[in-house]
Amino acid sequence: MRKFALIALPYTWLVLLFFVPFLIVLKISLSDLALARPPYAPQLDLSAGWQGIKDFFGGLDFENFIWLTTDDLYWKAYLSSLKIAVISTLLTLMVGYPMAYGMAKAPEEWRPAMMMLVILPFSTSFLIRVYSWMGILSTEGYLNQFLLGLGLISEPLMILNTPVAVYIGIVYTYLPFMILPIYAALDKLDGSLLEAAEDLGCSRFTAFWLVTFPLSRSGMIAGCFLVFIPALGEFVIPSLLGGSETLMIGKVLYEEFFNNRDWPVASAVAVVLLLILIIPIVLFQRNQQKEREAGQ
Amino acid sequence: MEQHVFAPWLNPDEKPLIQFKGVTKRFGDFTAIDNQTLDIYAKEFFALLGPSGCGKTTMMRILAGFEQPTEGQILIGGKDMRAIPPNERPVNMMFQSYALFPHLTVWENIAFGLKREGIPKDQLNARVEEMLRLTRLAKFAKRKPHQISGGQRQRVALARSLAKAPKLLLLDEPLGALDKKLRQETQFELMDIQEKTGTTFVIVTHDQEEAMTVASRVAVMDEGRIIQVATPADIYEAPSSVYVADFIGDVNIIQGTALKAGDGYDIAWAEGRAPLHSKREGDGFSPTNGASVALAIRPEKVSISAEQPSGVTNAVKGRIIDIAYLGNLSTYHVELEGGQMIKAQTANTRRLSRRSYTWEDEVWVSWTDTAAVLLEG
Numbered sequence A: 001m002r003k004f005a006l007i008a009l010p011y012t013w014l015v016l017l018f019f020v021p022f023l024i025v026l027k028i029s030l031s032d033l034a035l036a037r038p039p040y041a042p043q044l045d046l047s048a049g050w051q052g053i054k055d056f057f058g059g060l061d062f063e064n065f066i067w068l069t070t071d072d073l074y075w076k077a078y079l080s081s082l083k084i085a086v087i088s089t090l091l092t093l094m095v096g097y098p099m100a101y102g103m104a105k106a107p108e109e110w111r112p113a114m115m116m117l118v119i120l121p122f123s124t125s126f127l128i129r130v131y132s133w134m135g136i137l138s139t140e141g142y143l144n145q146f147l148l149g150l151g152l153i154s155e156p157l158m159i160l161n162t163p164v165a166v167y168i169g170i171v172y173t174y175l176p177f178m179i180l181p182i183y184a185a186l187d188k189l190d191g192s193l194l195e196a197a198e199d200l201g202c203s204r205f206t207a208f209w210l211v212t213f214p215l216s217r218s219g220m221i222a223g224c225f226l227v228f229i230p231a232l233g234e235f236v237i238p239s240l241l242g243g244s245e246t247l248m249i250g251k252v253l254y255e256e257f258f259n260n261r262d263w264p265v266a267s268a269v270a271v272v273l274l275l276i277l278i279i280p281i282v283l284f285q286r287n288q289q290k291e292r293e294a295g296q
Numbered sequence B: 001m002e003q004h005v006f007a008p009w010l011n012p013d014e015k016p017l018i019q020f021k022g023v024t025k026r027f028g029d030f031t032a033i034d035n036q037t038l039d040i041y042a043k044e045f046f047a048l049l050g051p052s053g054c055g056k057t058t059m060m061r062i063l064a065g066f067e068q069p070t071e072g073q074i075l076i077g078g079k080d081m082r083a084i085p086p087n088e089r090p091v092n093m094m095f096q097s098y099a100l101f102p103h104l105t106v107w108e109n110i111a112f113g114l115k116r117e118g119i120p121k122d123q124l125n126a127r128v129e130e131m132l133r134l135t136r137l138a139k140f141a142k143r144k145p146h147q148i149s150g151g152q153r154q155r156v157a158l159a160r161s162l163a164k165a166p167k168l169l170l171l172d173e174p175l176g177a178l179d180k181k182l183r184q185e186t187q188f189e190l191m192d193i194q195e196k197t198g199t200t201f202v203i204v205t206h207d208q209e210e211a212m213t214v215a216s217r218v219a220v221m222d223e224g225r226i227i228q229v230a231t232p233a234d235i236y237e238a239p240s241s242v243y244v245a246d247f248i249g250d251v252n253i254i255q256g257t258a259l260k261a262g263d264g265y266d267i268a269w270a271e272g273r274a275p276l277h278s279k280r281e282g283d284g285f286s287p288t289n290g291a292s293v294a295l296a297i298r299p300e301k302v303s304i305s306a307e308q309p310s311g312v313t314n315a316v317k318g319r320i321i322d323i324a325y326l327g328n329l330s331t332y333h334v335e336l337e338g339g340q341m342i343k344a345q346t347a348n349t350r351r352l353s354r355r356s357y358t359w360e361d362e363v364w365v366s367w368t369d370t371a372a373v374l375l376e377g
Helices: A001-027 A050-058 A061-070 A074-105 A108-121 A126-137 A142-150 A163-186 A191-199 A206-217 A217-232 A236-241 A250-261 A264-296 B055-066 B106-117 B120-134 B151-160 B179-195 B208-214 B232-237 B242-247
Strands: B018-027 B032-041 B045-049 B071-076 B089-096 B168-172 B200-205 B219-224 B225-232 B252-261 B264-268 B276-278 B292-297 B303-305 B314-325 B329-336 B340-348 B362-367 B373-376
Touching: A001 A264, A001 B106, A061 A264, A061 B252, A074 A108, A074 A217, A074 A250, A074 A264, A108 A163, A126 A142, A126 A236, A163 A217, A163 A236, A163 B168, A191 A206, A191 B089, A206 A217, A217 A264, A250 A264, A250 B362, B018 B055, B018 B276, B032 B055, B032 B071, B045 B055, B045 B208, B055 B071, B055 B089, B055 B168, B055 B200, B071 B168, B089 B151, B106 B151, B120 B151, B120 B179, B151 B179, B179 B208, B200 B208, B200 B329, B208 B232, B219 B232, B219 B242, B225 B232, B242 B252, B242 B292, B242 B373, B252 B276, B252 B340, B264 B292, B276 B314, B303 B340, B314 B340, B329 B362
Parallel strands: B045 B200, B045 B219, B089 B168, B168 B200
Antiparallel strands: B018 B032, B018 B071, B219 B225, B252 B264, B252 B292, B264 B276, B292 B373, B303 B362, B314 B329, B314 B362, B329 B340
C-alpha cells in the first residue's frame, strides 16, 4: 500500500501535467475549424445527455492530419527542423566536450567557479540573451564591426536571418545541457584508469581515445538528447535569429495558432511533433537505464 | 649436496635489476623520499613495508614512471629511466584499485597492453588464453569487471599486468581489498605465479604479515627513509632498530644502560635489580659502557613458570595482570617488580584447566642470553 502511494505521486503528476493536456490537444487536433469561441467544433455538450456525447465523437475526424500530408510546407518544416536540430546538437557536442574536459581536468579548487560560469547565463532571461545575439550578429553588429575593424573582412557578413545564426543561437543556449552531463561522466572517471592505460603502453593521446572517450559516452549521449529534444521544437531562436528563410516546425506551429488562428491544424502539428520526439525520448531513457545498471 | 639458496644480494658479482641512487622526492615542502639508495635483484619478490605516508607508494610510482625523482637516479637493467615515460618502461603495475577498464571485458582488459604492441593476432590470442589459464579466469573471459567478484577482479588485474611479460611487476597493496581468508590464499597464489613466470615483483604493503609471507626481502620504511632491508627472518629475529622491532610483530622493549661483561653486555634496567645479560647486538651496534640501550625480546621467546627456573641467564619475578587467550596460544601480561610490563607467549599444549598459574599469580619470566637483541635506545 505504501509502495503504491509512493508511485502514485509521480503518476498523478504525469497524468495532470502531461496526459490531460495531451488529450486536450489531441481532441482539438481531431476537431474542425469554426468561427466561434473557442475557434473549433464540435464542443462536448453534456446537457444534451447521451446524444450530446454521440454527436461530439461523431464530429471528430482525422481531416487535419490528412491536410498535413497534402501541403508540403509541413513535412518540409519537420525535415528542416530535424536537420537543424541534428547539426546544432553535433556542433554543441563539439564545443561542449572540450569545455567539459577542461573543467574535469582543472584543479579541484577552480571547478565550482567554472561550474558557476557555465550555469550563470541562465540567471538572465532567455529572450534577452537571444535578442542580444541579434545585436552581435546583425550587419551593423558588434561582430561585423570587430572583424571590419581588424581588416579581416571588407564587406559585413550576413549572419543574422540565416541558418548559421540559428546554429549559433542553439549552441549558445543549450551548451550547459551538453557540458554538465559530460562533465559529470568525466569527473567520475578514475584517474588510475589513465595511468593503467599508460602503464600498458598507451601514449596520452591513445589513452584518451581508448579510455576517456568511451567512458564518457553515456554523458555525451545524455547531453545530445538534452540538446536535441528541445532544439527540434525550438521557436524563439529561429524566429528571432533565423529570419523568414529558416523553416522550423516551432515557427509553423506558432503561425498556425496565432496568425491563422487555426487551432485544430496547429494541434495536429503539435501531436505529430510529439510523436517524432517520443523516439529520442525513449532512446534517452534506455541510455539512462543502461548507465544506472552499469554503475551498480 | 649443497642446497641452493636464493640470495643474489649476498653475491657481489650480481648486477641489480633496479637501482635507486640517492633518490629524493619532494612535493612542495613535503619530502616523500629522503635521499635513498637501494638495489633490487632480478627474480626477487621485494616488499616495501611501512605505515601510510612513509613514501613506499611514491617509490613505486617513481619506478613506474608516474613521478620523477626530484634528485638522484633510477636505473632499471642498468639503464637510466629519467627521460623514459611510463608507456616505454619494461615495467607494469597492478593498481591498488585494480583500475580495470569498466567498458571492456575481462579478455579485452588482459589483451589491452598486448594490442598496443601490435603483435600478430594468433600470438595475442594465445598469450591472453595463457594468462586466463594462469589466473584461472577462462570461464569469465566474456564478463565485464562489474560482473565478477572482488577476488576475480584482483586476478584480472594481475593477469593484465603480467600479460606483457614485464621485467618488473609492481604491486600496489594488491590484496588490500580482499577479506582475510582470500588474502591468505592469494598470497600463496602470488608467490606461485611469481615463481612460475620468473618476474621480479616489487610489492607495496602496510600489512607486515603479508610482506613476511611473500617477500624474499623486506624494506621497512618510515618517513621517507628505508630503515632496514633484510630477509623476513632477519627483520624479525635481528631488527636493526627499535622502530623495526616494534613495527614487525609483537615485542618487549626494556630500556636500560649497557656495561660490557664477559662475552656480552649487562644491562642495568631498574634500581636494585640484578642486571640482564645479552650476547646479541643489533646490526653494527656496539654500545659503549654506560650507553642507553633498548633490549628487544619477542614474547614467544619469553618463558613463564610458577617456580624460579634454574640454569637460565635472565629470570625476573612478576605478577600476571592479564591473559589473552587466542586458542592455540596465550599471551600473558606480566608486571615485573618496578612496573615494567613483559609479554610472554606460550603454546597451549595442555588443557586450560591444568594450567598451573592464572590471574594475579606470582610467576617467573625468563629468557636466554641470545633471545634478546640489544638496540640503540
